[in-house]
Amino acid sequence: MTAAKRAHSILFAAVASLSVAGLAVAGAAWADPSGEQSAFTPPSGAEIPKGGFGEMVALGRDIFTDTSKHAGAFVGNDLNCSNCHLDKGRLAGAAPLWAAYVAYPAFRKKNQRVNTFEERLQGCFRYSMNGKAPPLGDTTLIALQAYAYWLAKGAPTGVDMNGRGYPAPKKPERLDLARGGEIYAQKCALCHGADGAGLKAADGSVAFPPLWGPRSYNWGAGMSVITNAAGFIKANMPLGLGGTLSDEDAWNVAAFVDSHERPQDPRFEGSVAETRKAHHDNPLDLYGTEIGGVTLGENSPPSGPQPK
Ligand code: HEC
């Protein structure tokens, strides 16, 4: 073993025990959105190799950051994967792809079976992108998988890595939508719009992505569960000021965002109450609950790409 390799494996062991310690305090806020404490640094973009494999990795990166342009057939809203998985899927605390890649195949409660990584990616298109799943084996999935695999270079498989997912901040006793609305007006509306629809540049491109309404993630998406939104927001929003909201404010503003209409859950079969029972039976999921006299889901725009 070379000295460099030995140093690396010692570092790795130290970091591995760190992440076990991290698990013991699960529920504590993610203190380091910069990822400095993270167990893992993915390779830099400049290291993408030449040749057939590298070309597929680069395509995956492009799909991830400009999804409508490179995988438009499967997208039904104004989002890119990288709007929620920041820094091109590299940032710890923003569900980084390197931590995801090594965690599959995995059993998912969402569909009650073991999912491959490719199947996990299909779900992102169906729900977060309000689109439709690319068929297994489609170049879109191969490219995204190649990109995630490449980012995970040197990471251990089967380990819940430090920085995975959106670590949830400490939940307050009760959520306060009115307070969430105040935070939103003060700290979010500037970029995401008072109506949550985001902002477009003069050329029609999306400058700030929508948080609710017909062009955002649908009711089946992970971000529509307040726990996920609170974790994402606490670590990453307002953009560039991650970690500045109190835990309580992060939860309240997350609840406020997820108390608005968005495209229907694609699993909807005609009854909001039935859909809630089957897929949203969670106090931190407002689908099918009554907010301001209106039941969320009753007036949802349809899910999936809509004819222009
Ligand atoms: C609206 C925000 C949003 C968008 C857009 C989005 N995701 Fe996600 N993604 C999430 C959330 C939230 C989770 C965690 C969901 C959960 O645990 O249920 C997640 C989870 C994942 C995971 C699993 C992470 C893990 O550690 O297990 C992968 C992989 C992933 N997304 C890839 C993608 C890809 C590829 C796209 C684009 C096609 C995409 N996502 C678009 C919010 C988003």
Ligand code: HEC
């Ligand atoms: C300075 C502008 C700015 C502010 C202020 C801001 N955001 Fe964002 N937000 C962004 C941008 C840009 C992205 C996409 C990030 C990317 O692609 O790298 C984003 C992404 C998001 C997303 C995931 C993508 C989506 O559309 O669903 C959520 C949720 C979100 N912001 C919530 C908030 C909340 C809540 C606040 C207030 C606490 C907030 N943001 C404040 C610019 C901002």
